[in-house]
Every structure is written in C-alpha cells, then in structure tokens.
Amino acid sequence: MAAPIRTAVTALCAGLVATLLTTVPARAGQDPGPRDRDWAVTAAAHGPRARISLDGATGTLGIGVSREGRTVVEPSPVGIVTERADLSRDLRFLRRTDRTVDERYRAASGKRLDRRVRMTETRLSFATPAGARLDLVVRAAADGVAYRYVLPAGYGDVLGETSAFTLPSEAGAWLSTYRTDNEGQFAPYTAASAPTGAYSPQALFATPGGYTLLAESGLTGAYSGARLAHTQGSGTYRVRLADERVEADGPLATPWRALVTGDLATVTRSTFTDDLAPASEVTDTRWIRPGTVLWTWLAGGRAAGQSLAAQKAYVDYAAARNWPYEAVDSGWYFKKDEWDVTDPDWQANSWMPELVAYARAKGVGIIVWIHQRDLDTPEERARWLPTLEQWGVKGVKIDFMNSEAQSMLRWYDAVLPETAAHHLMVDFHGSTIPKGIQRTWPHVMTLEGVGGEEKRTNTAAHLTTLPFTRNVVGSMDFTPGAFQRVGLRPNSDAAEVGLGVLYESGLQMFAGTPASYDERPLARAYFDQLPATWDDTRLLTGRPGQEAVLARRSGDRWFVGGVYAGAARTASVPLALGPGRWLVETVLDGAGGLVLDRRVLRGGDTLTVDVVAQGGFAALACPWRAGVTTCHRPHPDPAPPPPSLTGRVRR
Template structure:
C-alpha cells in the first residue's frame, strides 16, 4: 500500500514539474530580436524570481553579458515577480532622413522592432520596446495605459554588463558645483570595475556616451541614450561598477546652479502614458563604425520644423578666446570684419555684448557687413516661458540669427524639458541654438534642426583653466570623435594658436585640423585677427572654403587615444584630415586614388619649421601608396585639387 501511494505521488509530481519547466520556457520564448542582417541580437530572459535581464550579441559573440532590467516606483515594483502578458509581432521600419549637421548628410537605416508587455505581482503593466539594426540595439520602458496620478520613479535597475577583460574610455560625471555637471572632463582609459581616478573635480558617476572595446578587442560598443524629453532627467552611470556592471543613475537633487529649480529630490516623475528614453547600445567591428553611427538620431523623434531652409551651417569669428577682457564695440566690430574678410556667415558676440551694442550698434554693423550675429545669453534668463518667448522675439527683431545660452549645469528633468522649449520657441523666431555649460545632446538635432551645436566638451578654453590639458589634449582629441561627437554636434572652438596660461603642446596643424575632425553646425574659431591675417594664402583659402557640415565621411584610421584620419566631402570639396593623439611619430599609409577620384593633385598642409606655430604647404600628384609620418601630437590636412 505504501509503495502504491509513493508511486501515485510521483506520478502526480512529475507532470507538475514538467508544467513548471514548460511555463518557464514559455516565458522566455519570443523575448529576443535580431537585426535584419542577423548580426546584432538583444535577448531578454527571466530569473527564477521573475526578474528580467538581457544580453547583447553580435555574430553570436557576447557584447554585453547578462545585464539587469527593471524599475522601482514609490508604489509599484517591476524588478521581480514579472510575467509576460503579450509579445507583439516583429515589425520592420526604415529611418531615412536628412540632418543639417552630420558626418553623412543622409541617414538611412532599417530596424526590426518588437514590444513585450509584462505584468507585475500587483497586476500593473510595463512594456519594453526593443529595436535591432545594423549599428546596434536599443530598448526603452513604456507605460501605455492612462493614469492621472503622478508616478515617481525611485530607481532604474538597468545595467550594462561589460566583460572584465574589456577596456573603456569613460568621462567622470562631476558632482554639482559652480559650473558642474557640464560634461567637461577628461575621458579616462579604464577597465570595468575601476574606480574614478584623475577627474578634474569630485565626481559621482560616469557620463554617457561610454565607449568600450569588448569581445577580446574584436568589437566596439558605445552606451548612450536618445530621445530624452521633459518627462525624464538626463542619466549617467553609477560610479560603482563592480563585476563590470554599469547601472543607470539619475540627475542629482543639487544640480541647480542658479536655475529656478525647486529644492526637492530629482526623481523622474510623470502621469501615464509615459515613454522613457531609449537605452542605446551601438556596436561596431571597428571604432570607425561607432564614429559614423547615427543610431542616436535614428531613435529620436523626426524633425518638428517643417521648413528648415533658414537653418544654414557656417563658421564664425569670436573675440572672447583671444581678448577675454575686452567688451568694447571696437573689438566686436574687429571680429565682424574678420568674418566678413574670410566669408564666414556668422560672428559671435559673447558675454558683455549688450552694453557694446548700445554704445556702438554692433549688430547693425555686422548686418551692414553681410554677417549674421549670434549672441550670448545666461540660462536663467531663458527658463521662464513668457520671458524666453519675449526675449527671442526681441533678438530676432534686432537682426540676431542665433543664441549661445550658457551655464545650465544640470541634468534634472526640469532642465531637459526647458531645453525642448528653448529649441521650439527659438525655431518660431528662426533662431539657431548653441548650448554651453550643458549636458550632451540626445538626438535633439534631428528633432530640432535649429539646435546646431553644444559645448559639453573639454575644448580649447581649457588652455586657460586646466594645467593638465596641454599634455592630455592630443589624446583626448582622438577619443572625443568616438564618444562625445557621436552624441551630437560639438562646439570645441578650435584653432587656438596663441599661447594662453597653459602652453599648448599640440602642433599648429593639429589645432587647425580640429576644425575638420569634429562636426559642429557652427565652427567658432578661436584666436585673434592677427593670427588669421598672418596665415599663408593657402590656409586662408582653406578657412574660407571649409564646410561646417558634410555630405559624406569615411573613417580611414580609427584608433581612440592614438590617431584619427577621416575622408570628408561636401559638394565638390574633398579632404583627408588626420591627427596624432600620441607623443610619438605615427606612420600612416593611404590610397589617395581611392579617395581622390576625379582629382589630379593634392595639397597637403603640415608642420613647418616651428611645429607649434608654422605651417608647410606642398602640392603633389595623387598616388595609390601615399606614406606619411604624423608628427608627435601633430596633424595634416589634404585638399584634393581638380
């Protein structure tokens, strides 16, 4: 009898166990998505407690290891006890659009997409949208139902699990202070799990975008976010990356600077429906694939400006870098004359311009010269909606073409929302926008094409403020094209020849090449009238012809921290430009016939007798096996000649 009871119990238990296994398997079915080319894949999975994680692979090789997902609200938890409610069919979508500021004018990518809806133990629903394309994968959290009650998000568990054999280039996220956070620190070469060392100030995390060389150095990955709007703060990564897991962190309560922000916790909050930003994982076989990726703008909303014909990229002279204490009308007019003589479309009037305009009508002077004025402004003056709209109209009526708005120093949700309103209200007055002392772009230059450039970069002003900058600048300049400039247009303010407080070590040609390495809708050239006028005629002509955006870019050499060489084309202009990030001679070999089709000769600008100040210009016939030694911290520019 006892044996019969045992047998019967086992016969009941075995099917029950089988049912549990089937259920677990069923929960994990359909939770993956592959790109159309079948190379990139994101796959979600459940743990025993109903918590979610994901992995990312390329060619079935691990790019991101098992990484956590989940959200914790004040009254709702989506970190465990989850189950699948619905899996949508896979859809294919094409993102084809034109960018006003870009490495490549036309973006055209095919994505596979899928949405998976989960239910937590309280019966509340959460959807995760998945995207997979040839340049990487992405996901976001979304709450589709309507709910009038405000939800407060206390924590996002999302992490990015990097293999500990990988190497990365990460920028510290500086603690709130007088001018921080502003994304103006060095990118540091780290291994996953390393603590923050060498930052310019006290730091509370790591910035995005974050670059890693993974898969035994065979693949590159850039972690970023896209489509952040007024319903979410800008995010960074937690400082503690034990085990190689970098978790999402929100903006901090004290990121207020002088903005009129309430003294409260800075948790994300919104009514439902609520669509959160994309978590973007760009993947490439080469670092150059990352440099050229448009995935951040692919995932951003399409342009909200119907007629963009008035948005024109260009170059600008700018007096502050060479004359930081001179705010006289005569000085502003002198730099307007520089713009006029070099055919620059714009001139930038920095802080102090309003008094000079009252005294000397510097705006009228610029307009009479055929130069369009851009003017500086303080962020707090643009925070109130009514004051902002009134100010934009006043500036437009004066003949101003664009605004440089400075000192945001915050990633809080209120600031993200204000920036969207700044772009929108400026567009209504046909004004261009340049942000300084600010967060990194997050696909906004697609949605608002009048947003043409932003700082959020350790640029040439650091020769005034950072003693380590001269030694580290060349290396940094070969990292930023794969990190900061992938996020969006970068106002580096290049071409700084005059020695400032901390003496430059990069060659003059390296500094000149910087104007063509970074992408910025307006190139604000540093330095003085005297320096511009002292240049050889070939360099003057280069500055006159140099575009501020490109039709086509190819990566020839892409070695973050070591060297960058790009092929750049715009209309009938064609260049190759390169910089050396090291203090050693760097030999390069390039097939010029490949990049110079239709041209008979090339002109090369390189270092002269004094590499720091002098230039050498030579003309040669095009060859298929061109060899060149990049000078230590040096550069070159090749112009193809018909």
C-alpha cells in the same frame, strides 16, 4: 499507428514545441507560466543581436547583446521602479508584437545630411501579480541596439531604474568622470579597473570584434538625465538618474538606453542616436544655415564683448574671409556688472542693433551669447527672443544650464520651440549632450558638453578620443583654431588646423585672433575652404587615445583631419576616398611653421605624413586631371593666395 509509436511521436512533438517556445514568442493571451523565456531581436545579418531573457523563478528581465556570435554586452538587468509599482521583478510575459522602422530624413547638419533608418522593433509586454503593466521596446539596427520602457498612466513618480550594462571585465574602456556640464576628459581603463564613481553615459568599450559606445536618445523633460555608476572590480555600469524622483503625471515612455556597436569605423560614422529620436518639429528649415563662425571670447575676452568697435573689426575680418558668422560673447548686454541687468532702457542703450545692421551689410550674421538665467522664465524669453529676431540676430549661444535634472530638461522643452518660432539657431554651452535633439530640433546647430579649447588641462590623448566618444552622438562645439593659445593647448599648429574637420559642429566656431590667422596663411586658407555641411564621413584610421583621422566629403572634395598623441612619427593613412586619381594637399608642421605638401595619389594608396610630437595634419583632396594644380576654390578676398598654394604637384 501503434499506440507506443503514437505516444513517442506525441512526446517528441511536445518536446519540440516546448523548445521552440523558448525562442518564439507567445502571442496575445498566452501565459507561458513560470518557465524561463528569451527573445531575439536583430535587423541585419552582420549587425548586433539583442537577446532579452525572463527568469521564470524571479520574474526579472535581462538583456544581452552579441555580434557575429561574440558577446558585446553580457546579460544585464532591465527594470524600472515607480511609486506604485515595482516593474523590475515578478514579471509575467503577456505578448510580443513586431514591426519594421523604415524612414528617411534629411538633417540640417551632422556627419551626413541624408539619412536612412532601418530598424527592427520588438515590443514585449509584461505584468506583475498585482496587474501593473510594463512594455519593454527593443530596437536593433545594423549599428546599434536600444531599449526603452513604456508605462501606462497611474503608476506615480519614477524612483529609479535597475538598468545596467555588463561589459567583459578586460574590455578596454574610455570613460569621462561625470560632470553636470559634461566637460570631463576621457581616460583609458579596463571595464573592471575603472575607479568606483559616476561616469558620463557616453562610454566607449573595446568589445570582442569591435567597439561599443553606450549612449542615450530621446531625452526630454518627461524624464531625467542619466549617468553610469560603477564599482571598481566589476564590469557592470548601472544607470543612475539625476533626480531621486522623476515626476510622471501620465503615460511614460523613457529615453532610449542605446549601444552603438560595430568596428570603429561603424561606431564613428553612426547616426544611431539621431535615428532613434522623434522626427523634426520644425517644418520650414530654410532659415537654418550651418557655417563657420569667428568667435571672439578666446580671441579677445570680455573686453571685446563690451566694445562695439572691436566687434566691428571682427565682423570686417569675417567678411574678408567669407566666414558667414561672427559670435559676440559675454558683456554686450550688461550695464553694470556681468549679472546685474537694472537699466529699464537696456534695449535703447544696446549697441547690438547697430552691429547687426553693420554686419548684415557685409554679409555676416551675428550670433549672441546669453546666460540661461536670462531666458529662465516665459516672461524673460518673451522679452529677449522677439527682440533678437527683430534686430536680425541669427542665433543664440545659451550658457550655464549645467544640469540634466528634470526641471532643467523641461526648460529645454520650453526654449526649443520658442527659439525655432523666432528663427534663432541655437548653440548650447554648459549643457547636456545631443541625445537625438538635433533630429527633433534641427535649429540646434551644436552643443558644448565637451572639454574643449577653453580648457587648460587637455591632453593630446583626450583630443584623439573625442571623435570616438562625444562627437559620435552629435555636433560638438569644441571651438578649434585658437592658435594664439601656445602653451595652453597640447597639440601642434597643423593638428589645430585638422580639428576644424575632425570635430563636426553645425556652427564651427573658430576661437583664434585675426592676427593668429594672418600669421598662418595656410591655416587661414584652409579654414576659408571649409564647407557648411557634409555629405559623408569616413574614418580613415584611428585608435582611441592614440590617433584619429577622419575624412568628410562635400561635393567631390574630401577634407581630412588627423591628430596624434605621442612621439613624432611618419604616419600612414589609407586614402579610402574612392577610385581614380586624387590631388591631395596637406598642411603639416615644418621647421619654421606650417608647410604645404601637394601630391597625386590613387584611391586606396597610402598617404604618408611626417607628424611632430602631439601633432597632426589637415588635408584637402579633389579628383585630379591634367591641368588641376589646386583643390582650393576661388575666394572673394582679392588678396593672392599664399605662395605655397601655387607650387608644384608631385606625382
């Protein structure tokens, strides 16, 4: 080969290699120098694609996310700062390693029990000129992208992150102003127009080609909870920690910063934040039994909580309805005032053992409310938890944590294994949101962290947003079914029935009075049918702030719940339940109360429902064949079903 040709070929090859090095990672020991670099991580052909970039001039990292060639999150800052190392700049690339995460696990509750996890994981290692090390771990799945920081020991406390998410400025946004109890309402903005302030880390955006929900996973007392800080006029949402200084005594792996992304059906059905979390710490889960709960607080208030006679009456009602649990709220264990426990004979004087024995004989388990301050120390937990287990209590509803600071997260770390050891299911109220906790600790059946039924300021629009925001990341204790709160809730009776399906909760606590259910036999009969767990979840139709209709399957039956904001209408719902013919029984609002519509439709047909203003519906669908007249299964209550359950079937 002539020398000029060899020179040209050599130059061409050198240029090709230089080009490839901008996308193909260097291996261990290679130092790319000051050049800009980027790396791509993806797991599925039509799934999201993360691109991590290193600015050669500043040594700063950024991450952007796209899906099918469209920008979901624009390149956004990545970095963490500790007492002894600034790992947000002057970084030099060291190496890349890759692996595939392929797992199966079975959840105790949630959108579906059997889960399959398939993710691509890339670990990028960097160093500062002083030799400080940072690993950025990025995971991509078909429904999301997440990253976390991994640091060696010896870098001191964490002072903050430079992490941020930059959304397209005009992207629709549904945001909840940050509160320590996570009970704010979601309101619509655009990414840039949202007022300056702090927002819940679960934030939904209408990104090009679909939706993106920002979230966290793997949060423990090793770190601090996060919120999103935003300045009006910008599409950037910065991660701010609850603590100004996060104690770090040894090696540190931070929580995952996650994006659940895809079309709205993908986001709604996603278990991505659970999939990121560590595997279950509970080996024997046979004692963990989800189910419906008759909750007495909104039904009778503190007076009911302090009365054994009233509680026995509620147990009787739960037993008659075949509801597996009854929850006893505030007041049952206090002798003087609500927060003063001074009687040394408090156990001997408590009527709880008598109630538990009474309920056990009727096949009803008891859940008890307790204040976090009474489980605050190891001594208090050693006093309460074994006693509750000995009495036969099935679960605890722990309230008033109201913090995601590291100190409170360390309390969660302590109480979780202790409640599991004493076979006590847990409902956290006034709490953090799930963030993967239900995979690692499956006896956590539900968490509040929501502006639920107790609120007097909820709107129908807020109710239609929750399935796409808060309830995406895990079980949500909204406490539906409070029919007696006429004028204190924004929705119709049929919509209230639908919430029992629309909102997933491992312990679905119904907040109504027995009288309110007896006055609405169709609602009562529908709640009687609700299963303890779900095999699958599908979004049938929805628009955040306007409408939400979800279908959840148990065996061969689908339960459907729908809520709407705005004027009365005839709603059209695609019946995407599968092929064949389906008997569909729909509870809706009529002129004089709830009415039942029964018809046979084919899978893929459109179910039309007359919805009142701020209304909704609940439906039950089962495979239809000749002779099938109802989807309702036999109930142990000897009382006959409402006449409307025995009517004709339309075809």
